[in-house]
Structure formats: structure tokens, C-alpha cells
Amino acid sequence: MDVKQLFRESFNEKEKQFIKRAFEFGQKQHHGQKRKSGEPYFTHCYQTALQLAQWQMDSTTIAAGLLHDVVEDTGISLDDFKKQFGEEITFLVDGVTKIGRLKYRQNEKESLNDKRRLLSSQAENIRKMILALSSDLRVVFIKLADRLHNMKTLGALPPQKQKRIALETSEIYSPLAYRLGMSNLSGELEDLTFPYLHPQEYKWLKENVKEQYEERHKYSEKVKNIVEKTLKENKIEPINIDFRAKRYSSLYKKLFRSNMNLEQIYDLIALRIIVKNIEECYAALGIVHQLWPPMPGRIKDYIAMPKPNGYRSLHTTVFCIDNKPTEFQIRTLEMHNEAENGIAAHWAYNEAKDTKKYRENNPIFADKKELAWIRQLKEWQTGLRSEEFIQSLKVDFLKDRIFAITPKGEVVDLPAGATPVDFAYAIHTDIGDQCVGAKVNGKITQLDHQLQSGDLVEILIQKSKKPSESWLEFAKTSIAQKRIKSSLKEKPQFAKSNLIEFKIIVQDRIGLIKDISSIFSRNHINIQTINMADVSGQSVVKIRCAIDKEKAEKIILKLKKIKEIKEINYKVI
Secondary structure (H helix, E strand, O other): OOHHHHOOOOOOHHHHHHHHHHHHHHHHHOOOOEOOOOOEOHHHHHHHHHHHHHOOOOHHHHHHHHHOOHHHHOOOOHHHHHHHHOHHHHHHHHHHHHHHOOOOOOOOOOOHHHHHHHHHHHHHHHHHHHHHHHOEHHHHHHHHHHHHHHHHOHHHOOHHHHHHHHHHHHHHHHHHHHHOOOHHHHHHHHHHHHHHHOHHHHHHHHHHHHHHHHHHHHHHHHHHHHHHHHHHHOOOOOOEEEEEEOOHHHHHHHHHHOOOOHHHOOOOEEEEEEEOOHHHHHHHHHHHHHHOOEOOOOOEEOOOOOOOOOOOOEEEEEEOHHHOEEEEEEEEHHHHHHHHHOHHHHHHHHHHOOOHHHHHHOOOOOOOOOOHHHHHHHHHOOOOOOOOHHHHOEOHHHOOEEEEEOOOOOEEEEEOOOOHHHHHHHHOHHHHHOEEEEEEOOEEEOOOOOOOOOOEEEEEEOOOOOOOHHHHHOOOOHHHHHHHHHHHHHOOOOOHHHEEEEEEEEOOOOOHHHHHHHHHHHOOOOEEEEEEEEEOOEEEEEEEEEOOHHHHHHHHHHHOOOOOEEEEEEEEO
8 A cells, every 4th residue: 555646746845744733643543453254344445545546536535434333333533533534534534434323224125226226215315314414515425435345345244245235325325426417436336235136146257258349449449540530530539449348237127128139238338439529529539420420310419418427428320330239428528527527527627727837737627617517406406506515515415405314214305494394394294194293313393493405314203183273383394284284274263262282291211202292182182292301300381271270170080090190180271
């Protein structure tokens, strides 16, 4: 492991020394620790940082990659770590640690398909939650680099764990990378999961496609020479022409749709032409079509209409040498960098765009203020603005969302300021209607309490109950407001003078709230709110409902039969 491999040409001596200090500190803290493969644990940290360096990350992010497991896996505390390395890198390391705690509860007896369905139902919200908890997208870079190396070394783990991690990678991290425009990483992660999730299919592909690849490779070399010569004759100097083999994972998906017929896969190997600007992209497309006739319906202009993740390129399939269908991808260097590394390319561009050397060597970048991934994030959710670069990496496009968790581990996507009432209606209309209280992170809280991302929320219900009109004052989501109004029309309205609040001093125990609310339920009384708090060292339950005084007195007599109730009284609100 050579620390100098982590240095970028643009780093000054101070930045290099910072990375070197992180390298030495990480090595010392992880000394003696081994991975399941038997290699030193710090090798994983180094490989994570090396990947970040290849993505052209800044010195702080690379150092955080070296140290991302120190707080979780060694004896050092977060406070001590902050004293050693400062607030910024501590924030990044802590963010990676928090993401690492997100687990997907699965029954090991379930089939892979059952697990996939369970995870798929939550996947989009989990991806958003990762971003929301990160606050700074550099945390996501580190986590993706960490996951990439873990997938490369997955073979050392037990089979059951291999499948779980591969499934999580396929459903969460690969799509997350793709959403951020990091298509190359997304495809690599998918390829790494494929042998674990589909071992038989992987074996079949390896046996049947190898010869085809070798044959197509020779053929592509011949096509490349013709294209290069013709472009130069037309005064277009391509930056690069290469060809890439289709990934096994995406190849299998295409084969599955074409009854496993390899002859119908036209892009088993695709040629990629990289030129200086957009004008040359379209000119090159015309030249390729002059050389060979295009296949109808196979021309795709992702420059005029980019893919949802911001991907831009021209694609065409032509009847090439010997009338063989052959795919071409034509793009600028900027588009190519975006396609390969997406958001990471944006980082490298912004870090260097103000230097004279960069403008001279990269004229196509010089006046570009906003890359495609930023435009896409704006469409995904408004909120991202063009500010200083570090600010542009903040996840502002999720600033108006929070992500709370059900007791079963499902993630619920809600607007900022949402309450337990909104959470209840997001789960099911009946849960919302019958809601009488909520536990947030294990503590009973008021129904107008504002939830935060990561809160574990449990809704307390009373059967046959209806919502309260007062909920409209704090319900945030339109679905909650609409259902509350609809339900209020279905039940008679009570005068305000009939609203009674019971104050009950109790000795708390598990199930006590349920026992209290069931007495109201058996007497056909709708609880409007139920709250519990510690007052002067005593546990106090407050319940509001719309009944007359006579019925209130009868309820008190029944409640007093519960031995944990020490004192009870009521007042008219």
C-alpha cells in the first residue's frame, strides 16, 4: 500500500501531509485486525480511499475513506477523533457510520425472490433516506467506494451473507449510483452481484458467450480502423475510439427478453466514438450512416433528450461489415466523463474549472456552469441551487422531506414538519382514523409532534374511533387532511363544551395504555388524543374525548379498577 497513490497532481503539500497522517493513523488503529479473507483490515480502508482518489475526490474525502471504519471498529470515540482530525472529516466519517447501521430485516428462510420483493418495496425510500441522512454527498461517495470493495471481496463470506449483501447492493447501492449518474459504478456493482444472485445463469453465460466476445473483438477492431480513417478524411479528429463488451448482468436481462438468442443481441460489443463537441457528435453520426445503413428504430438521441439520470450520448445500430448489426455510441469527452462517474465528474470539474491550465486543456468544460446530474436533481425534487461548489453537494433537494421508520423497518417518505397523524395515514387510512397516540423512538408523544428523519414511529390505535377536527391544524400531508375532512362529514359534531380531558396519574407498565384505551372503546367513546409525560417525577396520562359529565363519572369508576392508576380527575375544555 503506497500512500502516494492517493495524491492528486493538484494537491499541495499540506493536503498530502493530511492524507499521510490519516493513512498512518488508520494503519495504527486497525493494527492486528483481519478481514474474513485473512488480509489486514486496513487494506479495505486503503482500497476505499484509492477508489475515491480515482474519482478525483478532494483530500478530506480521501482521508475520510482511509478512516471511515475507525470510530465503529476501534476503541477511539467520535469526540477524540474530532480532536485529532477536525469537524469536517468527523462529519463525513460519522455519516458513513450512520448509513452502515441501516439494516434490512429479512427472514433467512424466505426465498431470494421474496427477499427481493420485500426490499424492492422499500428501495426507493431507502435510497432517499441514505441521501437525507448523509446531508453531504461526499458521504455517499465514501459509502459507494466502501461497498464496491466489499463486493469485490465478497467471496470470503458465508453463502447466506453473500446473498444478503449482493441483494442489498443490487436493490439499493447500484440504483443509487445510477441515480447520481455514476453509470460505470452502477454497472460494475450489478456485475459483481450477478454470480451470487444468479449463479446458474452466470455459469451459462460464461460458457456460451466467451467465443462470441473474442470473435466480436476482432471484428470491432476492423470496424474501428475504417471509422477512424473516414472521420479524419472529413476533418474530424476523434479524441478516442474504443469498444467495450456488454456487461454480463445487462446481457442476461436482454437475453431473457429475446428467448436466450445471442444472435438478437446487437450490442454484445459496442463501439464508442468520443469527439470534441456536440456539432461533431451529429457530424460523426452522419458519417457512420454514410458508411453503413442504420437499422430502423435503433437511432436514439440522448443528447436532445437525456436519460432521467442525466446520461447524454447518440446511439445507433447499423448494418455494418458483412451486414452484421453493430452498435455505435457517440459523445463528447464531457458526456463520457459524466456517463462514467456522474456526480464525481462534476466534483473534479468544479475543483479545477477556475484554473488557467484546466481551461486551456479542457475548452469544452470551461463555460459549463451546470452538469446534467444537477439538472436531474432539480427535476427529482426542486431545491438545488447553483451556489459555491461545496454547497451544491449538500442534499438540498431532499431538504423538504423526512424519512421515518415503522416498527417493521419500512421507510415512510413524508414532508418536513409531518406529524404522527401524517405517518399513520401514510400507512393506511384506517390506522389514521383510529389513531389515538404515538410512540416515537419508544416514548409516547403528542400527535402534533414534528417527526425527524430516522425516527422509529409506532401508532397507538382505538378501534372504531374517528379523527378529531383539531388534527386539521397540524396535519401536513394532503392525504391526511383529505381523509380527516371526509371522516368528519360522516360523524356528528360535538359542541366544544362537551370536550373533556382526563388527567390520570399512573404507575407505568407495558400494556397500560392499551388497557386504559380499551375501557373507552368498550363504552363506545372515541378518544381524540392520548398523551403520556413525566410531571414532577410522576407518570401522567392525559386523554381527551367528547362526552357528557355523567358518562365521564362512569368511566372514572371503571378506570379506577386498574390497579396501576393512582389518581384520576377530569375537566371540561
